[in-house]
Amino acid sequence: MTEAPIPQFLDERLAWWAEHDPDGEAMTYLDRTWTWAQWNDRVRRAAGGLRDLGIGRGDVVAFLDKNHPACVEISQAAASRGAANAIVNWRSAGDEVDYAVNDSGARVLFVGAELMPTIEAIRDRLTAVEKVIVVTPDGADGDEYERWLAASEPVGRADDVTPEDTCLVMYSSGTTGRPKGIMLSQANMLAHTINAHDGWGFEPGDKSMVSMPLFHVGGSSYVLFGMHDGVPSVMTRDPDGASLAGAIMKGANRTFLVPAVLAQVLQSGPDAVKVFGKLKTYTYGAAPMPPPLLRAAMEAWPDTDFLQVYGLTEVAGVATHLLPEHHRDPGHPERLLSAGIPIPGVEVRIVDPASLGDVAVGEEGEIWLRTPQLMQGFLNRPDETAEVIVDGGWFRTGDMGKVDDGGFVYVQDRIKDMIISGGENIYSPEVERVLAEHPAVLEVAVIGVPDDTWGESVKGVVALKPDTTATADELIAFCKASLASFKCPRSIDVIEALPRNPSGKILKRELRKLHWGGRDSAIV
Structure with a gap:
């Protein structure tokens, strides 16, 4: 098969696989499976539907639901219009949904049927929203989203779209004050997809399990891996044990999950451990992995490749990774405590947050990153953007850390989380x-x-x-x-x-x- 060209636009790889492997399995969700041709047709119809609703370059739509391929379809379709999808945390309370939807300026809102009571309670406050489209988990008769797709004309990418257009708005956790809308462009997302592939290694017959929530960059960035490589994905609606085991039984053998899931599996008994032993790759991140848990997992699954990632939404996901060979390197067991080395395309500095000068190897400071993956900025917050993106395009992460003489990055703490007791850090x-x-x-x-x-x-x-x-x-x-x-x-x-x-x-x-x-x- 002809090698796919390096993509310039978010929807490019899906269209390429639809042309070159039209009948190949692309996505499985609950009891439904779509081929590459079918999935691409759905995205093209969604693009036509958005066009008919007046969505064009610079506009925003929003999506509120548990994991659903429709969210990925809307992200792809919006990008092909030069628009962005603001993915809202489905666990948010009504006031939080109100804030995110209004802050994003979304004109169309896609909502999971079970979350409609939340929207109905605040509908009069969503003043920019012109249309609400309801999505059901199973796409059964009466699904408004499916009717909308079927009635829409498939269209190609709009002529005025550029790779620098914002395609996703991801809301931060809001640890202080209101969450910030992080604007990620098509170029950001594609740079991440290509750079973070290093060390991953999909092989023929593999399937990717997509279980991280799509409102998290670990979900919306990770799902692009399978689409980029033409590898089938199995998406779970929830990241619970039964759903994950079900996805593995459907053939999913590579995944990205948080460490807490791994802990639950190890405590669920030998049957669960055996099922998860089918995974070729277990990538973990988004939270620290306790060393005893990691050692127990590596012992339980000696044939599984473990890969740790460290990153932030502001850089579209991954910035450093601890590769499988680093996990099982007997010469450097201390590096299990590190976040690994920078992925291709990412530069790292460790900077004294007071003097803003680089510190020596092995000394602690603030982790600064420079990469084509770096966000366009915080939506509607230019002053806060200027505080974290400084001269030379460096991003101040707010994380304290150090780098050893081998280039391995150790993340110590958030600056604001550092404890100062009697003058000691x-x-x-x-x-x-x-x-x-x-x-x-x-x-x-x-x-x-x-x-x-x-x-x-x-x-x-x-x-x-x-x-x-x-x-x-x-x-x-x-x-x-x-x-x-x-x-x-x-x-x-x-x-x-x-x-x-x-x-x-x-x-x-x-x-x-x-x-x-x-x-x-x-x-x-």
């Missing part, structure tokens, strides 16, 4: 790694809490493995065996489960609120 991941080694600890978060003497003191919050026990005093003593005294937690809470956002990140701000409420602190 304490990086919570260092303490978390020690606590995670305790045989009773399942998951852990370390935060700074008010201390009238030291300003802040270190506090641990842990959840224990089933059928285990551990007291706070025991856990503190465990830390003292491995850490300097000023780094050790002064207190530890044992709770049932740590709060997480939909992408699996532990919500430290929720833990801090219990202690910083009513105080003048900027770190909540």
